[in-house]
Amino acid sequence: MTIERHSLAKELPEFKDKIHELKMNDKHFARLFDDYHDLDHAVIRIEDGVESSSDEYLESLKKQRLQLKDQLYSLLRNA
Template identity: 60%
Template sequence: MSLEKHDLVHEFPEYREKIHQLKTTDHHFARLFAEYHDVDHEVYRLEQGAETASGEYLELRKKVRLQLKDQLFRSLQQA
């Protein structure tokens, strides 16, 4: 299984400029972006085995990452 990070710019390359703009002008978006970034890195470390956690915890963190990504995507579409 190939492990990869799911950073927002690679997930939505067509929104690269809008992501940058919103990170600097929209505090809510910037907070969600930072939280997404932290959760994505945590999931990546868990999948690599750099940190240990139960399978249930990993799945929970993946769900949190997906919820954050959905919120960020909605913000990008509305901006």
């Protein structure tokens, strides 16, 4: 089974340049971006079997990742 990565640039390719710009110039965006990346990495490690967790914990990580993506998308759209 192939694990699907959810990098922000892949998820929102139309904002690739804006993502880079905001990461460099907006500390709040950069922090949220880093949090999103960390959550995505944690989900991938669990799905790859590198780490084990309960299904409930994995789902909570995925929900947190989605909430961060929504926040980041809103910031990108309004930038």
